[in-house]
Amino acid sequence: MGLTSNKMLALTILCAVLLFVGTVWLWPRLARRNWRAVSGRVGLLLATQLALFACVGIAVNQAFGFYASWADLMGTETDQGVVVDHTPGGSAAGPVRLVTTSEVHGMGGSLPRTAGQIQQVDIVGRTSHIATPAYVYLPAEYFQPQYRTRTFPVMVVLSGYPGTARALVDKLHYPRTAQHLVQAGRMRPTILVMLRPTVAPPRDTECVDVPHGPQTETFFAKDLPDAVRAHYRGDGKPGGWGIVGDSTGGYCALKLAMHHPAVYGAGAGLSPSYKAPKDPTTGDLFQGDQRLKNRANLWWCLAHEPAPDTSLLVTSSKIGESDYKDTLKFIARVQATNRTRISSIILDSGGHNFNTWRREIPATLQWISGRLAGR
Template sequence: MSLTGTPFLLTAIALVVLALALPLALWTKVRGPGLVRQAARLVMLLFAQATAIVMVFVLVNNANGLFDTWGDLLGTGDHVKAAADLGPDGTGGKSLAEEPKVRQPFRPASDARMGPGVQETQLKGRVSGVEGEVYVWLPPQYDDPAYKDRKFPVVEVLPGFPGSAKAWFGTLEVNTQLKPMMEKGEIAPFIVVAPRTTLLGDVDTGCANVPGKVNADTWLSVDVRKMVVDTFRASDKPEGWAVAGYSAGAHCAARLAVAHPDRYRAGVGLSGYNDPGAESASLTAKTPELRDANNPLKMLQHAATPPHVALFLSGAKGDGYEGGLAVKQAAKPPTTVQVVQVPDGAGGHGTAVWKRQVPDVFRWLTQQLKAG
């Protein structure tokens, strides 16, 4: 039974009702010696407490998109089939233009809470050695005959850690919010892509390549990107691609955009951080070398050539704002950085805050990206 599906939610509700009904029906009817009666009543109380805890977990998990599968919850999920050393650019020396097309079959998303129009597929990354689900939402203009020869800009969206690829659609309602804005012409028609980012159970990969462990960077910036370009009418130019994330996903988005201006023209980080050491479970915090190599602030400070990329970084004081200011101070043209302060009392580090920022983020992205 799926951890996030409706059947599991209904099962949890039924168990709570049963746990409440049992003591009411049986409390005074338990027979046997005193010790047996007390033990039976204790079991009923513990059962009630356990079902209440499960119910709270289900509601919180569904509301925040934390764990997608039982493997994610238990830390046993492993989506890495190989982790070869792919070199500085993460391609392993391959010319992606010469690689076979990756035209992936899609089906309607199985989780109805993600809203209408979301499609899903299971992708085997040919270069990264990662396998996982990818969700795609197409703009309302995609099937409009007037746009039949148009290639659309793409925004790759990343959750926090722990986090589900579904969260941008289910919790932040990005598709529900953006569709009317696109229909009114308030923002550009974007393809929105949400790939799996939890790849090694209870370890945060930092969306980086660590030979022998995981090639998360290549999964996101090479395999997923190529599949989207080959399967849909999506721009294949860097000025047609952006990456956005919240919390740990914000760190990933800034890092990926700074590392690959040849693949992304813009990066959006909501309540993120620069130093991977801010996330104790991060694989990229294991050594000083990895921390520095995957810190977007230090990447900008040490870049031989400033990357041609635009960054939108937001956060409250003590929750991403100061880090954003540091990145802005370190940036040199053609790198541009916009820092937005989330007001105190706006909701803290949570999905409600990030959901409210979605319209402004995509208005900004409309100014940064171009159609193919």
């Protein structure tokens, strides 16, 4: 039974209810002062509390998409390692392998040419040798005859850490929001490539080329654009792509746009951090390489490297976000470069959660689309 399934949540709630009822029913029998009665009371209370904790944990995980499976939760997920598949004949397989397709819910239709399509795919990096799952949203116009020779702008959409790519579809509603914006004339039809920044789970690589480890930045800067353009009618013009993410994904989006402006003409960080942390989930990302460590620090980049020709957007909240002061400081630092363009969304209040990001996503998608429209 899957960690994110409704059956698991229902079973956990049922266990909690039965334990509560059992505790109330058996409490008179356990009211004595001998060790058996005391042990029984402690056991029932502990079991009930654990069941309630499990209910809350599973419900929160379903709402925010922290972990996709039991293996992901336990840190034993290894099936998406660093591998490259090859055909039996010896030639390299295609960089994008289609797994399944689905419709965009809430669009009032099931035909791709009217409601668009979501494709679950596996993407293989030819240079980084990283393989990772992703969801690709193709707008309705992609399937319409009058657009069959047209290329489309591309936005890479990143979750936070640990996060799940599916949450970008089901919880943050990126495809549905993009489709509504296109219908309202506020956004160009755009391909969305939605995935986790954690392309070598369970490690949090912070989109860094780890020495002797996952070459995550190379994957996002070179392999992913090459793979998408080889399989889809994605824009190939310099700086013609955009990238957006929340939390860790927001940091990655800003860093990739700053490091690779020839690829990403616009980058948006929703509640981002501004440098890579060092903790048990990341390990030692830099292996003593000071230059690599400096490059992963956006403050250092702004102070010591030429300002990139790209557009950045950052979001935060006056109440509820711990990065509010850092975000204001980052805006001021970018403004001082007189080359990199900076915009922001600052809410009066909003926590580090999906509800806050859903309030920011429509304006963010419109902003990125506008920055890429003239390229």
